[in-house]
Amino acid sequence: MSSFYYIDRSDIRLEDVVFNRNAADQIQAFLQEQQFKDKLLHYQLPVANKLLLYGATGCGKTMTAKALAKQLNKKLVVVNLATIVSSKLGETAKNIESLFKESQYEGIILFFDEFDSLGQIRDYDNKDNSEMKRVVNAILQLIDNFPQKSVLIAATNQIQMIDEALKRRFEMHLEFTAPDTEVIDAYYDQMLSKYPLKYRTLERKYFPSFAEVKNHIFASVKQNIIREALKETPIQ
Numbered sequence: 060m061s062s063f064y065y066i067d068r069s070d071i072r073l074e075d076v077v078f079n080r081n082a083a084d085q086i087q088a089f090l091q092e093q094q095f096k097d098k099l100l101h102y103q104l105p106v107a108n109k110l111l112l113y114g115a116t117g118c119g120k121t122m123t124a125k126a127l128a129k130q131l132n133k134k135l136v137v138v139n140l141a142t143i144v145s146s147k148l149g150e151t152a153k154n155i156e157s158l159f160k161e162s163q164y165e166g167i168i169l170f171f172d173e174f175d176s177l178g179q180i181r182d183y184d185n186k187d188n189s190e191m192k193r194v195v196n197a198i199l200q201l202i203d204n205f206p207q208k209s210v211l212i213a214a215t216n217q218i219q220m221i222d223e224a225l226k227r228r229f230e231m232h233l234e235f236t237a238p239d240t241e242v243i244d245a246y247y248d249q250m251l252s253k254y255p256l257k258y259r260t261l262e263r264k265y266f267p268s269f270a271e272v273k274n275h276i277f278a279s280v281k282q283n284i285i286r287e288a289l290k291e292t293p294i295q
Contacts, residue, residue, distance in 0.1 A: 063142040064158065067135040067170075071125040077246045077269060078119070082233045086123070089231060093131060093210075100207070107230040109202070109211045111174070113218040114235030117268025120214040123233075124170040133210065134167045140176035155194065159201040162209035169205075174213035175220040202228050237267045250276050258283040 078086060089107055092099060096106045112120040128135035136158060162169055171177075177198065205211050213229065215221060226232065238246065243265050250273065251259045261279035266272050 063140075063154070064136055064138040067125060067128070067137050069125045069129075069135075071122055071129060073126040073130045075249075076119050076122045076126050077238065077242055077249070078123075079234075079236050079238070079242065082235060085231055085233050086127075090127075090130065096207075105230070106207060108207060108209065109205060109229040109231070110213070111221075111226065111229035111232045112212060112214040112235060113232070114216070115237050115268060116216050117270030118235040118237060119269055120235050121170075121172065122269075123235075124168065124212045124214065127210070127212070128168045131168065131210065134165070135170060136161075136167055137170045137172060139172050140174060155197045155201065159205070162211075163206045166208040168210045168212060171211070171213040174215040175217040177221070177225065238269060238272075240265055243269075243272060246272055247276065251280075254280055257287065 073086075089110065092106050093108075099106050112123060114120065124137075125135060138155075138158070158169060161167060177195075202211065211229075244263070246269060247263055251261075258280050260283060261276065264272070264275055266275065
């Protein structure tokens with residue numbers, strides 16, 4: 060397996076992700092375009108298949124990519140651009156090209172994580188580094204020629220580092236914001252519904268990200284299960 064990409068086989072459903080209203084509406088619009096893609100293409104209408112996800116860490120960008128892969132029944136290939144920047148390039152450009160070839164032959168979801176790292180790569184364009192330039196050109200050309208049968212998703216925590224030319228390559232831009240109290244309560248209800256009632260007791264804490272809330276839920280539920288198990292364990 061390559062050091063800069065891997066196949067994700069998570070089983071996350073779209074119902075497991077909590078969106079703000081605007082992002083939820085855009086996801087629904089995207090899925091509808093995918094559902095009726097053939098009809099739209101019949102009238103030579105463009106079908107959105109490149110999504111740019113941006114916003115605070117831990118607010119659901121990666122989960123969204125995983126959930127969309129399951130919803131669309133497509134393989135999810137995760138590419139970490141930061142790894143490309145920090146590693147010896149070697150055959151990187153060739154490997155990236157092979158990924159995009161796969162996206163032409165097989166409908167996949169290609170997920171570029173830490174997409175703002177591409178801005179760091181572009182800085183090398185001012186230096187005499189032909190190998191780095193080949194990586195940059197490979198990525199940009201392949202985004203421009205991305206096939207309709209696949210979906211390209213890019214995620215970033217630092218949207219300000221991505222220049223306008225790159226942003227314009229994505230038909231849909233989804234902002235992931237820190238959840239408010241009402242949304243977090245809905246997330247607590249959704250997550251806790253998976254467990255028996257006796258294990259759901261916890262203090263609700265309103266962290267600024269779903270990731271922190273999830274960790275708090277897991278820790279609390281585990282404590283409740285262990286506490287109950289200790290009560291049932293006979294004294295030796």
